[in-house]
Amino acid sequence: MTGAIKTFTWAEVEQSALKKTTVDDVENGGPALMVIHNKVYDIGAGTGFFRFHPGGAVAISQIGKDASGAFEVFHTENAESMMSDFYVGDLAPKEVPKPNPFKEDVNELRNKLIAMGAFKSNKLYYVWKLVSTFSICAASAAILINYGRTSTLAVIAAGSLMAIFWQQSGWLAHDFLHHQVFKNRFYNNVVGYIVGNVWQGFSVSWWKDKHCTHHSVPNVHGEDPDINTMPFLAWSEHALELFHDLKDADAARFFVNYQATLFFPILGVARLAWCFSSVRFNMGDKLLISPTVAFWEKSTLAAHYIWLLSLTFTFCTPLLGLLFLFVAECGCGLLLAFVFTVNHNGMPVYTTEESKKYDFYELQIRTGRDVYSNLFSDWFTGGLNYQVEHHMFPTLPRHNFYMSQGLVEELCKKHNVPFHKTTLVGGTGEILARLAQLSNAANKIRRIEKKN
Numbered sequence: 001m002t003g004a005i006k007t008f009t010w011a012e013v014e015q016s017a018l019k020k021t022t023v024d025d026v027e028n029g030g031p032a033l034m035v036i037h038n039k040v041y042d043i044g045a046g047t048g049f050f051r052f053h054p055g056g057a058v059a060i061s062q063i064g065k066d067a068s069g070a071f072e073v074f075h076t077e078n079a080e081s082m083m084s085d086f087y088v089g090d091l092a093p094k095e096v097p098k099p100n101p102f103k104e105d106v107n108e109l110r111n112k113l114i115a116m117g118a119f120k121s122n123k124l125y126y127v128w129k130l131v132s133t134f135s136i137c138a139a140s141a142a143i144l145i146n147y148g149r150t151s152t153l154a155v156i157a158a159g160s161l162m163a164i165f166w167q168q169s170g171w172l173a174h175d176f177l178h179h180q181v182f183k184n185r186f187y188n189n190v191v192g193y194i195v196g197n198v199w200q201g202f203s204v205s206w207w208k209d210k211h212c213t214h215h216s217v218p219n220v221h222g223e224d225p226d227i228n229t230m231p232f233l234a235w236s237e238h239a240l241e242l243f244h245d246l247k248d249a250d251a252a253r254f255f256v257n258y259q260a261t262l263f264f265p266i267l268g269v270a271r272l273a274w275c276f277s278s279v280r281f282n283m284g285d286k287l288l289i290s291p292t293v294a295f296w297e298k299s300t301l302a303a304h305y306i307w308l309l310s311l312t313f314t315f316c317t318p319l320l321g322l323l324f325l326f327v328a329e330c331g332c333g334l335l336l337a338f339v340f341t342v343n344h345n346g347m348p349v350y351t352t353e354e355s356k357k358y359d360f361y362e363l364q365i366r367t368g369r370d371v372y373s374n375l376f377s378d379w380f381t382g383g384l385n386y387q388v389e390h391h392m393f394p395t396l397p398r399h400n401f402y403m404s405q406g407l408v409e410e411l412c413k414k415h416n417v418p419f420h421k422t423t424l425v426g427g428t429g430e431i432l433a434r435l436a437q438l439s440n441a442a443n444k445i446r447r448i449e450k451k452n
C-alpha cells in the first residue's frame, strides 16, 4: 500500500530558500524545495543533488520558486527521467496557479519551432565558424612572427586581431556550451574546452556556472552575477542601497559618480577579471567540480597560457610583447563586455520578489534587448543581437535565431509584453543614459548622507 502524496504550500516552498545561496548552505540546511510543473522537488541536505547534477550550482537560483521554465530550457528528456529521485510531493490543489495563456503560447511556439526544424544545427555552418575564427588567430600570429621585433604598428594590429579572435571564440564556445550544435552533449563540451579554455582562456565550468545562473535569473538584483558589478558600475537603484554594506564604499562612490565616463575603460579590464575568475574557480580544496573535470580544466587553461606566452615572447621584444598582450587583453574585454552590456544593461532590474510576478519567459523578454540584424551585427555579436530569442530557447542554433524572432514579437504583441529592439548605437545610448541617471541618484544619496 502506498502512502498519501504529501502536499506543500508556496509559503513552505519559499521558506525553504532562506539563507541558501551556496552549495554548502544547501547541503547543510534542511530541505531546499522548488516547483516544476506543480510538483515539488527537494535538492537540499541529504539528497546528494550536487554530486549528481551536471548543471552544478545553477539550480540554487531556483530554490523557493517555480522552476518550470528554467527546467524546460536547460534539460532533455533524460533529465525528466531522473526527477523522481528528488520528488517529494505536489503543490496543494488550492495553491496550483491558474493556467497561464502566455506560457501556453510559449509552449506552442516551441513546438512550432521544433516542427520547422529550427532546433537542428547545420554542422557545415559550425565548421565554417571554427575555421574562419581560427584563421583570425593565424593572421595575428603571422604578423607577430614577421614583425614582432620591428614594428609597433604591426604589433598593435596583431593584438587587435587577437582581441577579435578571442571575442569570436567566446561566441563559438557559447553556442557549443548551450548545446546548440550536437545532440550528444559530450561532443559540445569537448569543443567547448578547446575553443573556451585553450583558445580563449576562459574555464568551461566557471562560465557555465556564471552564465546559466544569469539565464535563470536575468537582471534579478542580488541573483544575476552579470549585474553584480559594484563597486565599479551600478545598474539599478537597488545596487545603490549596497553603498552602506560595501567594504569599499568610498571606491564605489567614486566609480559610480563617474560611471558613464568610465564605462568603456572599465569594460577594457573585463577580460582580465574573467581570466582571473576562471583560474580561481578551479583552484582550492573545496571545488564544485569532480577531480576529473578539474584535471581537464587545469590542463586546458595551462595550454592557453603556454601557447599565448610562447608566441608572444618568442617573436616579440619584451616591450612589444607586453604591448601585444595589453592590446589583445583590453581589446577583447571591450569587445566582449560591450556586447553583454547591450544585451541586458539599462533594461529593467527586478528584486527577487518583483521577478516572481513574471513567468520565467516573460522575465527573459522584459530584461533582454534585441539589436536589429544585419551582416555586421550578426557577426560582431555572435548572433546575440537576437538576445530575447536566445534566452527563450538557449539550445536553438545561432543560425536559426532569425526563424523565431517574428514569432516571438507576435507573441509579445498578443500578450502585451514589452519587446525591445534597437540598433547597436541606440542600445549604447540607453546604457550611458541609465548610468548617468544612476550617478545622479547616487549623488543625491551622498548629499542626504552629508546633511545627516
Ligand code: HEM
Residues within 6 Å of the ligand: 034, 041, 053, 054, 055, 056, 058, 059, 060, 062, 067, 070, 071, 074, 075, 076, 077, 078, 079, 080, 082, 083, 086, 177, 178, 208, 212, 216
Ligand atoms: C530535480 C531537478 C533537476 C534534475 C533531475 C536535473 C537534472 C539534470 C541533468 C540530468 C542534466 C544533464 C542534461 C540532460 O540530461 O538534460 C542537467 C543539466 C543542467 N541543469 Fe539540471 N536538473 C534539475 C534541476 C535544475 C534546475 C532547477 C536548474 C536551474 C536552472 C538546472 C540547471 C541545469 C543546467 C544549466 C544544465 C546544463 C549543464 C550543462 O550545460 O552541462 N537544473 N540537469
